[in-house]
Amino acid sequence: MTPRDRDLAVTGAGAAVEDRLFRALALVRVLVTINLIVLNIYRRDNYDHPWAAVVAVGAMVAWTGYAIWASTSAQRRTTTFLALDLAWAVGSIAATPLIKGADYNATIPGFWVMGALLAWAVHWHWKGGLAAAALLSITDLVLRDGIDQANYGNVFLLMIGGPTVGYMCASLQRMATERDTAERAAAAAEERTRLARAVHDGVLQVLALVQRRGTETGAPPELAELGRLAGEQERLLRSLIRQQGTVTAGPAVSDLAGMLEELGTRHSLRVEVATPGVPVPLPSDVAHEIAAAVGSCLDNVATHVGAGARVWVLLEALPDEVVVSVRDDGPGIPSGRLESAAAEGRLGVSESIRGRIADLGGTATLDTGTHGTEWELTVPL
Structure with missing residues (x-):
């Protein structure tokens, strides 16, 4: 037996x-x-x-x-x-x-x-x-x-x-x-969906309102800080709501949208994350590698631009590929800096960003200048 x-x-x-x-x-x-x-x-x-x-x-x-x-x-x-x-x-x-x-x-x-x-x-x-x-x-x-x-x-x-x-x-x-x-999982998913609707209709709207009031011109510093914290909690709750849609997908699948939301929330920089609004399920190893590459982009901004920099992360889920754009408002990367860093053995960009995406069969395209720096990470499905 x-x-x-x-x-x-x-x-x-x-x-x-x-x-x-x-x-x-x-x-x-x-x-x-x-x-x-x-x-x-x-x-x-x-x-x-x-x-x-x-x-x-x-x-x-x-x-x-x-x-x-x-x-x-x-x-x-x-x-x-x-x-x-x-x-x-x-x-x-x-x-x-x-x-x-x-x-x-x-x-x-x-x-x-x-x-x-x-x-x-x-x-x-x-x-x-x-x-x-x-x-x-x-x-x-x-x-x-x-x-x-x-x-x-x-x-x-x-x-x-x-x-x-x-x-x-x-x-x-x-x-x-x-x-x-399957019946227990379906019942649990239905209950999670019901709770997600309740959170969306109540808590998220309140947090969004607090965030908008805190960022208005002339708002006192305490309200501005409260608005920033409300924005972080709003992104975290939205990430949890998205993740509940992929709970039953199994341990081999992860929601990239939820991972990027969580990454933006916990990072020290002011990160705005835009996703399709629905879960983007990918094989767990692929999703973690993409999220790690995005994290390296954020770390580079914090190191070379400063803690006051703003970053925008955009996720696009296309039928045959996913595209993640990471853009900051810094002064851009001086010409030749990446090449000299690689020659000196500092391989943060070449390995942590380009290397990870290349291992997934994708491309990492850099656009930098006085308008800021933007990485476009494209990974085929």
Whole structure:
């Protein structure tokens, strides 16, 4: 039994499926027990010890009643019960030559052994079905003087049916578990969306208003500082709202828009970040490399222009590529500075920016002058 199979068996959805399958198996046990009684009455002249046959059939009927009662409860459906269930099936086959005689044709239980076989398949999946089928088949074949076409057909059906039913049971449990997980994720996403709407309609509008009032001409320094802080919190909340749309995408995907929003919020510079307004999901390694390159651009502005510089970050999500523009209001990069820095071994621009983007198969284009400096980072998807 694989660890995944064990996990399926203990989860709520997987356990519920197993309970239903055992309830369906109870009906199968009733039908094969009726078949057991009818066939043995029909073959009553084939026994060397008729009264022993009556006792054996009665014992199997009694065990059927107990097995139905025990198997329909998860607490009673223990490993010991399943082992005894299969032992009854094997024992009834083994008792056939003692009761019918050595020249018997059909076993006493016949199809009655399906109850134990299917129970193992439901509980232990294809491995349980295969193990039970192999034990029943070996017991049947060892006791016979020869193997004819009918015996071969019975064994073939057991060896095929047990694992097949077990595999189907495992698939049903897996689908139920995945459906249960998807329903929980959908409910969580719906709740996050509802909260995001509430935040957008209330908190974000208030923060935006405070920011605008703080940046108005003539505003006192305290209000200006409050406006700046409100702007940072607004960007952070917008980043969180965008990220909630990609929570279910899995650990291999990250929202580049949310990462850039967060980067602009926590940086010491005054950074204005403009994104499409919706999540921009990318493979996590690609998104982190682009965000790291943008962070290097911001660090360069802080180092060479100063803490009072303003920076604008623009993200464009196109069908076949993403483009990130990072522009500042500084005096520009003097001609030849990047080349001399690379010659001196200072590889911040060449490695942290151009190198990262080149590794992703993209380009990093620089435009600098008295109007400021702008990096355009283009990465193909």
